[in-house]
Amino acid sequence: METNEIRQLFFDRYIKPTQRERSCCMGIEIEMPIVNLNKEAVDFDNVHSITKKFIEHFNFDVAGIDDEGNIYSASNKENGDILSYDCSYNNLELSFGKECNLFTVWERFQDYYKYLQSEFKVYNYTLTGMGVNPYRIYNHNVPIPNGRYRMLFHHLQSYKKYFNIPMYFHKYPEYGTFSSASQVQLDIAYDELPVILNVFSKLEPLKALIFSNSVILDEHEDIVCYRDFFWENSTHGINPHNIGMYSSDFESVEDILTYISTTSIYCVERGDKYINFEPIRFADYLNTDEIIGEYYDNGEYKNITVKPEPDDIKYLRTFKFEDMTFRGTVEFRSVCCQPIKDNMSVAAFHIGAQKRFRELNDLFESDTVLYNNGYTAAELRKMFLYAKLPEFVDPDKLYQLTKEVLDIVSDGLKERGLGEEEFLKPLYERVNNRTNPAKDMINLRNNGIDLNDIILKYAEI
Numbered sequence: 001m002e003t004n005e006i007r008q009l010f011f012d013r014y015i016k017p018t019q020r021e022r023s024c025c026m027g028i029e030i031e032m033p034i035v036n037l038n039k040e041a042v043d044f045d046n047v048h049s050i051t052k053k054f055i056e057h058f059n060f061d062v063a064g065i066d067d068e069g070n071i072y073s074a075s076n077k078e079n080g081d082i083l084s085y086d087c088s089y090n091n092l093e094l095s096f097g098k099e100c101n102l103f104t105v106w107e108r109f110q111d112y113y114k115y116l117q118s119e120f121k122v123y124n125y126t127l128t129g130m131g132v133n134p135y136r137i138y139n140h141n142v143p144i145p146n147g148r149y150r151m152l153f154h155h156l157q158s159y160k161k162y163f164n165i166p167m168y169f170h171k172y173p174e175y176g177t178f179s180s181a182s183q184v185q186l187d188i189a190y191d192e193l194p195v196i197l198n199v200f201s202k203l204e205p206l207k208a209l210i211f212s213n214s215v216i217l218d219e220h221e222d223i224v225c226y227r228d229f230f231w232e233n234s235t236h237g238i239n240p241h242n243i244g245m246y247s248s249d250f251e252s253v254e255d256i257l258t259y260i261s262t263t264s265i266y267c268v269e270r271g272d273k274y275i276n277f278e279p280i281r282f283a284d285y286l287n288t289d290e291i292i293g294e295y296y297d298n299g300e301y302k303n304i305t306v307k308p309e310p311d312d313i314k315y316l317r318t319f320k321f322e323d324m325t326f327r328g329t330v331e332f333r334s335v336c337c338q339p340i341k342d343n344m345s346v347a348a349f350h351i352g353a354q355k356r357f358r359e360l361n362d363l364f365e366s367d368t369v370l371y372n373n374g375y376t377a378a379e380l381r382k383m384f385l386y387a388k389l390p391e392f393v394d395p396d397k398l399y400q401l402t403k404e405v406l407d408i409v410s411d412g413l414k415e416r417g418l419g420e421e422e423f424l425k426p427l428y429e430r431v432n433n434r435t436n437p438a439k440d441m442i443n444l445r446n447n448g449i450d451l452n453d454i455i456l457k458y459a460e461i
Contacts, residue, residue, distance in 0.1 A: 017328030027185035033133035087176035131214030131336025136178035147274035224438035348423035355412030
């Protein structure tokens with residue numbers, strides 16, 4: 001295909017939907033680890049039993065059944081809410097239908113969560129608000145037995161064959177089975193796209209400062225947000241344009257289109273087969289006659305030849321922190337799962353920031369605490385993944401800047417007139433105490449608090 005034709009494909013899928021009328025609504029997804037407090041593997045039969053009870057209790061419909069006949073997804077046709085398991089049955093996800101009021105989502109979340117906790121308690125299990133399952137070492141870290149998750153697991157496990165690529169791969173290819181996130185989708189208008197993406201990119205270091213909550217206990221406790229490394233130093237990161245942050249500011253929508261046109265595809269579906277292959281830029285993929293991929297068949301992986309098609313763009317999956325979607329939204333996906341009682345702080349922060357993105361842009365334009373010191377937003381984000389702040393940063397000025405950002409975000413929420421600024425209180429507390437959930441967990445352990453007690457503390461609602 002010609003370059004212009006390929007750009008049109010990308011435009012139609014990712015840019016054109018932003019030209020429709022915008023709403024004030026949001027989509028919220030909350031993943032939570034399931035923890036067996038007995039320090040044993042989570043028994044998936046117990047999970048399946050609870051899933052069935054939840055579906056019956058809340059009148060959900062079965063939406064997905066794995067190859068062994070177990071339910072991995074269910075939805076409520078009235079409000080659009082979904083209960084699912086992300087990557088494995090160790091990681092439960094609650095996704096909420098399109099809503100315009102955070103209090104409405106919070107009420108439904110509490111109903112679902114309290115019911116699930118009462119059922120998990122029977123087995124001495126609990127959901128909790130941590131970005132890495134604290135008992136991952138005891139679990140069966142295996143994918144949901146279906147085409148999509150087997151394919152994804154196989155793709156991530158294949159990192160050892162990329163010996164000719166000059167990048168570091170971490171040793172946790174199964175990370176999808178024990179890492180949990182809090183994600184938000186917001187409608188973004190076409191003419192606001194460049195500035196929105198630029199501003200939210202500049203927010204990323206400060207988001208790491210206040211939201212970090214993914215520690216690999218006893219291995220990397222100097223890193224408070226290992227989530228970034230999971231994605232960037234896996235096979236997802238072979239093409240860096242598929243993951244993490246944008247490397248520079250966008251001047252126009254055309255700049256965005258040029259960037260996303262360089263992303264890579266690594267899987268497609270043909271019939272009932274999920275097929276993965278070495279990541280290849282989508283433009284190059286479409287101009288290749290055949291691709292040799294692999295698919296799962298009765299316990300083994302077999303080769304298969306794939307003929308690229310333009311419609312395969314629907315299988316192109318990127319994992320940017322600010323990710324363009326085919327719905328005309330931007331998905332914000334850099335935040336770890338938060339302590340349960342603070343769950344709505346993530347969506348509140350992003351909604352308020354969207355309302356005041358121009359003020360935030362002006363703030364960063366004149367800032368000298370973080371910016372205009374020779375470092376990009378992406379470089380600063382990497383520095384802030386660690387418990388220890390970089391040497392050039394003045395902590396007093398840094399936390400004052402963060403408070404200024406929260407004040408602007410709070411004003412954005414107040415403009416909505418719904419009282420949602422209430423959900424920012426835990427973020428102000430973190431700024432005042434110069435901490436985040438990951439640092440708090442490490443401090444509690446260092447003070448001799450039993451890990452089970454910490455897990456239950458982060459599970460409180």
